[in-house]
Amino acid sequence: MLTREHDYSFGPWPQPAPDFFEDGAPAVLNVPEDVQKDWDRHVGRRYIKQVLLDTVPSWLWARRNPGLRSVSDERFCELLCDGIFSKFLFPRRDPNDPPRDQFDAPDERLFAAYLDGSKGPGLEPGEAWFKSDFTPMRLVPSDADSSTVPSVVLFKRRADRSYQLVAIALDQTVFDPSHEGGWVAAKYFALQGAGVITTLLMHPKLHFPSNAIDAITRTRLSPGSTLKQLLLPHFRLAMAVNYAVLYGNETVLKPGKIYAPYPGTLEQHAEIVATLWRGLDHPDGTPNRAYPRYRFPMDAPEIHSPYGTFLGRYHETLLAFGRKVAPSITAGRPHEVAEWARHCAAWVPGFPDASRIFDEDVLARVFASIVLDVGVSHSADHYIYGQVDPREVPFRLHMDVPSASQRVAPDPTTLVTVRDNLNYKMCSLMFFAPYVVERLPEIDYGFADPTLRQANAEFRSALAATESSLINDGVPRYVPLHDIATSVQF
Ligand SMILES: [Fe+2]
Numbered sequence: 001m002l003t004r005e006h007d008y009s010f011g012p013w014p015q016p017a018p019d020f021f022e023d024g025a026p027a028v029l030n031v032p033e034d035v036q037k038d039w040d041r042h043v044g045r046r047y048i049k050q051v052l053l054d055t056v057p058s059w060l061w062a063r064r065n066p067g068l069r070s071v072s073d074e075r076f077c078e079l080l081c082d083g084i085f086s087k088f089l090f091p092r093r094d095p096n097d098p099p100r101d102q103f104d105a106p107d108e109r110l111f112a113a114y115l116d117g118s119k120g121p122g123l124e125p126g127e128a129w130f131k132s133d134f135t136p137m138r139l140v141p142s143d144a145d146s147s148t149v150p151s152v153v154l155f156k157r158r159a160d161r162s163y164q165l166v167a168i169a170l171d172q173t174v175f176d177p178s179h180e181g182g183w184v185a186a187k188y189f190a191l192q193g194a195g196v197i198t199t200l201l202m203h204p205k206l207h208f209p210s211n212a213i214d215a216i217t218r219t220r221l222s223p224g225s226t227l228k229q230l231l232l233p234h235f236r237l238a239m240a241v242n243y244a245v246l247y248g249n250e251t252v253l254k255p256g257k258i259y260a261p262y263p264g265t266l267e268q269h270a271e272i273v274a275t276l277w278r279g280l281d282h283p284d285g286t287p288n289r290a291y292p293r294y295r296f297p298m299d300a301p302e303i304h305s306p307y308g309t310f311l312g313r314y315h316e317t318l319l320a321f322g323r324k325v326a327p328s329i330t331a332g333r334p335h336e337v338a339e340w341a342r343h344c345a346a347w348v349p350g351f352p353d354a355s356r357i358f359d360e361d362v363l364a365r366v367f368a369s370i371v372l373d374v375g376v377s378h379s380a381d382h383y384i385y386g387q388v389d390p391r392e393v394p395f396r397l398h399m400d401v402p403s404a405s406q407r408v409a410p411d412p413t414t415l416v417t418v419r420d421n422l423n424y425k426m427c428s429l430m431f432f433a434p435y436v437v438e439r440l441p442e443i444d445y446g447f448a449d450p451t452l453r454q455a456n457a458e459f460r461s462a463l464a465a466t467e468s469s470l471i472n473d474g475v476p477r478y479v480p481l482h483d484i485a486t487s488v489q490f
Helices: 033-064 073-080 083-088 105-110 135-139 181-206 211-220 226-235 238-247 266-278 306-330 335-347 360-385 418-432 450-472
Strands: 089-092 128-134 151-157 163-170 173-175
Touching (some): 073 151, 073 181, 083 128, 083 181, 083 306, 128 135, 128 181, 135 151, 135 181, 151 181, 163 181, 181 266, 181 360, 211 238, 211 335, 226 306, 226 360, 306 360, 306 450, 360 418
Antiparallel strands (some): 089 128, 128 151, 151 163, 163 173
């Protein structure tokens, strides 16, 4: 008999992404009414209020703060080598050890003169090369509204783990400080790439791949399921937030809105978003290890800055709690948990299937990966980007892409318009700044079992202890624990 116990016939379910996001993350188009109402109440109303109340102050701010700020080489490193932007840092290890080396042949060719020491500062013992790759900008060609160019930045990491900016490739032309004005222009284009690719690709990796798991969890697990109780708080609002971004009429991806800051067209933005799932090769067709196809992570991300330490500590705390709860889910190998894993694995590459999910460590890692992404990393990313100055990391740019012979520096006050800064400010206030609805440090899974209730209480204490240990060890507090949401709520 068909009952609502197993909501299988009625609940949301993933489907292949519509053509617009071809080969993108699976889509969930049937957002349940209760999730949509929750979004209307906590997110939609806020957006309306902000358009009404924030537009005039943002316009005044844009009038009073024309153009861009000057960005020194040191400031450039502060911006791109820590926090959210440091996710792009990839090391050049031993070129004779391809699995560990993350510079590809096109990178080696571009920067050959710097890597072999014939140009630039060269490398001392204990130092290493790193790159930040913003080449998906080639999916947004220059148009009348903004110039754009794919860029790759070469950094040197010193023995004390601080970074030095060495060179910037804009397409096939490589700039360094000796290019004077061309160097100044190259830095703005690299910062543009960092801003656009962070907000349309790198950060959305935390949003969209878990949509399928969210839908399968809601639909395939019965209401009394411990696994469902464990996961649902981490999917609150997310499906409606994701739908609004990808398919909503008022999406930030649509040019022309007061809060739409990006260069390019809606279709081009969709191409960048889809890249988080399908990856992007180099123009010569060889794989770019900075942009592989998406795989569900089973470990904390490797990030080459203290941001990686920050996220790694929270990952350990999540994993420890996952290991406490996992035995109560795997006991007796429930059929519905096997089916849940089977469906998740069918939609999300790398997700452990029914043959692996009853390994308690595997299940704990699934929990830790999901919550690190949609809870901790997602909130931290927003907290950091909410403080980024639109005048340092531009989206649209009004200047020609420099040639190798350019010596005159652009006038930073002319590089963006008042309208550009207004749109960016509105976007930042509405979509980048975090607005927490439900807080991770207060999470109550509603378990009935006393052992699980105890584990829940210990988890809250462990989160507080994690924050204390980070502070004691001098790791930057990229987001205060109080401001970490349980899920994608903004
Ligand atoms: Fe987000």
